[in-house]
Amino acid sequence: MQINKKDLKFNICNPIHFLATGFGVGLISHFPGTIASVVAIFIWNYIYIFFQYHWSIVFIFFLLAVYFCDKTAQDLRCHDHPCIVLDEFIGMWIILFFYHENSYYDIITEFIVFRVFDVWKPYPIRIIHKNILNGFGIILDDIVAGIYSIIILKIFI
Incomplete structure (x- = not known):
């Protein structure tokens, strides 16, 4: 994925841009969202092991992510x-938060279900994605995709 540097104020050395791109994962040219979801699973494993209050980590990261994504989108x-x-x-962590004792099969299933909802964007995800044009909107559509994934997983598993 090429970013036209003369038209944009993007800088991977900027910590906000670096974090918004998932530590640079978003700059991978093919399937950056899918790769970022995989990276999120590995990071979640460390969060789960080393932090007792997982929900607080997700909430703090959510607040920071809204700002980082908004600022990067503006730039x-x-x-x-x-x-x-x-x-x-954030979307992947929401699922993993509710299913923290996972087998590899469960994690792969959760990942696939989340990616389907995130790419497909059924109602109201598509509306959120198109109409809330700020950092909160960028994050919210993935949160709703995560919630849809949790519902589907609860129904079928």
């Missing part, structure tokens, strides 16, 4: 540019 002059993948982290 890129593009709402929810594909390189902004921090929202995938």
Whole structure:
């Protein structure tokens, strides 16, 4: 994925841009959201092991992610540019928060279900994605995709 540097104020050395791109994962040219979701699973494992209050980590990261994604989207002059993948982290972590004692099969299933909802964007995810044009909107559509995933997983598992 090429970012036209002369038109944009994007800088991977900027800590906000670095975090909004999922530690640079969003700059991978193919399937950055999918790769970011995989990275989010590995990071979640460390959060789960080393922090007792997982919900507080997710909440603090959510608040920071809203700002980081909003600022990066403004600098890129593009709402929810594909390189902004921090929202995938939050969406994936919501599922993992509710299913923290997972087998590899469960994690793969949760990942697939989340990616389907995140890419497909059924109602109201698509409306949120198109109409809330700020950092909160960037994050919210992935949170709703995570909630949809939890509902589907609860029904079928």
